[in-house]
Amino acid sequence: MLELLKNLASWLTSGPQWSGNAGIAHRLVEHLEYSLLATLVAAAIALPIGMLIGHTGRGAFVAVNLASFGRALPTVGLVTLVFLAGGLSKWPVYISLVALAVPVIITNTYAGMAAVDPDIKDAAKGVGLRGHQVLWQVELPLALPLIMTGIRLATVQVIATATIAAYVSFGGLGRYVYDGLAQRDLVQVLGGAALVAVLAVAADLALGGVQRLLLRGRPASAR
Amino acid sequence: MKKKLPMTKKLPMNRRTALTALFAGASAPLLAACSSGITSLDGDGSGGDTGSSSGGLTIGTANFTENQILGYLYAGVLKAAGIKTTVKPNLGSREIIVPALKGGDIDLLPEYQGSLLLYLDKNAKDTEAGAMQNALAAVLPASLEVLPYAIAEDRDSFAVTRETAEKYGLKTLADLTKANGKLVFGAAAEMQKRVVGVVGLKDVYGVEFKEFKALDSSGPLVKGALKKGDVDVANVFTTDVDVAANKWVVLEDPKSLVPAQHIVPLIAARKADGKVRKALARLGNVLTTSELTELNRLVDQDKKDPDRVADAWLKKNGLVSA
Amino acid sequence: MTIEWGWFPDHIDEMTRLTADHLSTALSAVFFGLLIALPLAVIAHRFRPLRGFVLGLSNILYTIPSIALFVLLLPVTGLTRTTAVVGITAYTLVVLVRNTVEGLDTVPAKAREASTAMGAKPLRTLFTVELPLALPVIMAGVRVATVMSISLVSVASAIGQGGLGQLFIDGFQRDFPTLVIAGVALTLLLALVADAVLVTVQWLATPWTHKRGA
Numbered sequence: 001m002l003e004l005l006k007n008l009a010s011w012l013t014s015g016p017q018w019s020g021n022a023g024i025a026h027r028l029v030e031h032l033e034y035s036l037l038a039t040l041v042a043a044a045i046a047l048p049i050g051m052l053i054g055h056t057g058r059g060a061f062v063a064v065n066l067a068s069f070g071r072a073l074p075t076v077g078l079v080t081l082v083f084l085a086g087g088l089s090k091w092p093v094y095i096s097l098v099a100l101a102v103p104v105i106i107t108n109t110y111a112g113m114a115a116v117d118p119d120i121k122d123a124a125k126g127v128g129l130r131g132h133q134v135l136w137q138v139e140l141p142l143a144l145p146l147i148m149t150g151i152r153l154a155t156v157q158v159i160a161t162a163t164i165a166a167y168v169s170f171g172g173l174g175r176y177v178y179d180g181l182a183q184r185d186l187v188q189v190l191g192g193a194a195l196v197a198v199l200a201v202a203a204d205l206a207l208g209g210v211q212r213l214l215l216r217g218r219p220a221s222a223r
Numbered sequence: 224m225k226k227k228l229p230m231t232k233k234l235p236m237n238r239r240t241a242l243t244a245l246f247a248g249a250s251a252p253l254l255a256a257c258s259s260g261i262t263s264l265d266g267d268g269s270g271g272d273t274g275s276s277s278g279g280l281t282i283g284t285a286n287f288t289e290n291q292i293l294g295y296l297y298a299g300v301l302k303a304a305g306i307k308t309t310v311k312p313n314l315g316s317r318e319i320i321v322p323a324l325k326g327g328d329i330d331l332l333p334e335y336q337g338s339l340l341l342y343l344d345k346n347a348k349d350t351e352a353g354a355m356q357n358a359l360a361a362v363l364p365a366s367l368e369v370l371p372y373a374i375a376e377d378r379d380s381f382a383v384t385r386e387t388a389e390k391y392g393l394k395t396l397a398d399l400t401k402a403n404g405k406l407v408f409g410a411a412a413e414m415q416k417r418v419v420g421v422v423g424l425k426d427v428y429g430v431e432f433k434e435f436k437a438l439d440s441s442g443p444l445v446k447g448a449l450k451k452g453d454v455d456v457a458n459v460f461t462t463d464v465d466v467a468a469n470k471w472v473v474l475e476d477p478k479s480l481v482p483a484q485h486i487v488p489l490i491a492a493r494k495a496d497g498k499v500r501k502a503l504a505r506l507g508n509v510l511t512t513s514e515l516t517e518l519n520r521l522v523d524q525d526k527k528d529p530d531r532v533a534d535a536w537l538k539k540n541g542l543v544s545a
Numbered sequence: 546m547t548i549e550w551g552w553f554p555d556h557i558d559e560m561t562r563l564t565a566d567h568l569s570t571a572l573s574a575v576f577f578g579l580l581i582a583l584p585l586a587v588i589a590h591r592f593r594p595l596r597g598f599v600l601g602l603s604n605i606l607y608t609i610p611s612i613a614l615f616v617l618l619l620p621v622t623g624l625t626r627t628t629a630v631v632g633i634t635a636y637t638l639v640v641l642v643r644n645t646v647e648g649l650d651t652v653p654a655k656a657r658e659a660s661t662a663m664g665a666k667p668l669r670t671l672f673t674v675e676l677p678l679a680l681p682v683i684m685a686g687v688r689v690a691t692v693m694s695i696s697l698v699s700v701a702s703a704i705g706q707g708g709l710g711q712l713f714i715d716g717f718q719r720d721f722p723t724l725v726i727a728g729v730a731l732t733l734l735l736a737l738v739a740d741a742v743l744v745t746v747q748w749l750a751t752p753w754t755h756k757r758g759a
Binding site: 069074078085160174190200204 | 696702
Binding site: 283286287288311312313314315319320322323326327328329439442443522523526528 | 549556559619623624625702703704705711714715717718719720721723
């Protein structure tokens with residue numbers, strides 16, 4: 001165990017390991033590229049849907065159970081399927097990562113909006129706000145903490161799962177995990193996994209910071 | 224330099240089996256109905272002098288279809304000899320499976336002479352089948368044994384598209400040096416570290432690639448990438464029907480980098496009794512390279528199941544009763 | 546992409562075997578997960594300082610790619626089903642520990658006090674009052690853990706222990722989408738059925754949550 005950690009340390013700190021196309025720096029950038037793009041696309045799809053369901057109350061059953069469906073969907077299978085259908089491209093990677101992130105964001109967005117006290121919404125209407133104004137000025141701000149939870153969860157999941165890109169020949173930190181498996185090189189696997197975990201935790205902390213900025217000035221109970 | 228850790232030697236065997244037994248044992252009664260058996264409980268690999276297959280045999284296979292077909296062929300002839308078998312397909316690369324064989328998780332594995340020898344001894348020089356058989360016997364631990372090799376052979380080969388061959392004037396592996404630093408090489412990830420792979424191409428022929436792309440073993444990734452032009456040189460098997468179908472050019476190997484690759488059963492010595500030896504030897508004497516190629520075609524192109532293809536072939540050749 | 550529908554009726558046996566395999570791995574993981582998570586959560590609930598540590602640890606675990614965890618377990622548990630079970634068990638802990646701690650939080654202090662006042666020892670209070678009252682939240686965790694496990698088993702196909710996930714590798718290598726579709730569909734179905742069973746179990750186990758006033 002100790003030897004493994006020592007080898008890991010030298011793997012992570014050796015200069016050549018960081019440079020070049022197969023170097024850690026490049027793999028990190030690739031990994032971020034897959035994860036960021038997938039999460040952004042997923043948010044662009046999921047936020048409006050979650051907001052619509054939350055605002056209208058229609059489709060609540062779907063919204064609640066979607067996360068469960070998303071959890072059940074086997075990513076390896078989806079990647080393989082899209083690859084077989086469309087050939088060698090990055091589509092399998094992006095489609096599977098987006099499919100992974102969308103349900104989490106929808107469910108949390110809906111949950112956040114559904115938790116808004118109906119009395120507050122009535123009061124807002126009572127003072128003359130229109131439907132879309134209620135949505136933007138009342139429901140959304142109040143739902144923000146849960147919406148952000150959804151985005152953070154999705155981001156962490158996507159970063160951990162973006163290793164799958166290596167399964168269909170692409171880069172990212174998953175390269176170290178899959179190549180290490182094929183070459184029986186545990187140090188490489190451990191190094192790759194550690195980098196993914198660090199990246200995921202860092203992304204989560206960064207989004208936590210964003211969340212605090214957005215909720216600045218609110219009482220602690222509303223964060 | 225980082226060091227590779229041995230997969231099975233890190234923990235003393237008793238602790239490992241104890242842990243396995245804890246999980247296996249506790250879940251067995253709970254799930255007896257749907258469990259298809261946890262294999263690491265049978266023995267600890269310390270082979271006695273007289274092997275016995277009476278407890279049944281677990282056959283593992285690597286993660287490509289031909290190896291799976293071979294696994295089912297082994298299972299078929301052993302079953303016909305009255306031995307209980309379980310096939311565990313798609314376990315991974317040699318680097319993962321051979322340690323599992325040493326550790327007792329599986330008992331038998333369809334292997335390829337040359338690649339196996341180079342895996343066990345990076346500096347092995349033998350390339351002729353008979354000499355390799357002796358060399359294998361010498362480097363294998365006492366707990367493992369190779370049985371007589373089959374007529375059938377499947378070599379690793381290096382292929383380029385016809386356009387690439389014409390563009391750079393490629394006929395042999397040595398010609399690749401003409402395009403040093405220009406070509407992208409695609410193969411399974413393990414080939415990056417293997418002698419029959421990036422290492423040997425450089426040491427024996429002086430070939431240097433622009434990039435290595437980790438794909439799969441003569442599977443859809445590597446073939447798709449060659450077709451699409453994502454890689455220029457691809458590692459494919461000589462028994463792969465897609466090579467001829469795509470009119471790819473297989474580069475000659477004048478310096479015999481790729482050794483003879485007859486199919487050879489690698490077995491835990493404690494399981495290798497007379498019945499097993501006889502059954503596998505009979506199979507090896509009947510299975511030829513062209514027939515193995517045809518079996519691959521039935522599975523890869525006609526989408527037939529590997530187990531059924533194997534079964535039908537064994538019946539047709541009288542190796543099992545119809 | 547063409548689907549060969551004829552494959553399905555022709556492979557009932559294989560689908561059944563793989564599904565059973567898959568379920569066995571997933572359920573073992575949830576079983577061991579509960580076995581470990583319950584005591585861990587009770588301790589984390591009792592001793593506040595441990596709480597952040599235990600929850601934080603399980604959160605970090607969540608960020609490790611599952612495929613890497615399986616590979617790293619190989620030297621310990623070998624190329625066996627045990628590796629898949631141990632790996633997935635680790636992931637179930639993330640959900641099970643958190644939900645059990647939160648479930649115990651929902652138990653009203655009065656219920657606990659009443660039990661103690663009637664002379665019950667702490668362990669007895671735990672089993673007869675706290676855990677039953679926490680059951681709805683714990684069961685919610687069990688449901689999530691079960692569905693997650695069912696999905697995760699297919700990742701273990703990289704080490705040959707993937708249950709229905711073996712169909713993904715097979716389909717991949719043979720360029721045969723029908724197998725992959727069968728694998729995905731059966732995995733989803735399995736998750737759906739398992740979840741429905743758990744909902745029913747929970748409903749039967751907690752009659753007080755849905756008793757009518759009459």
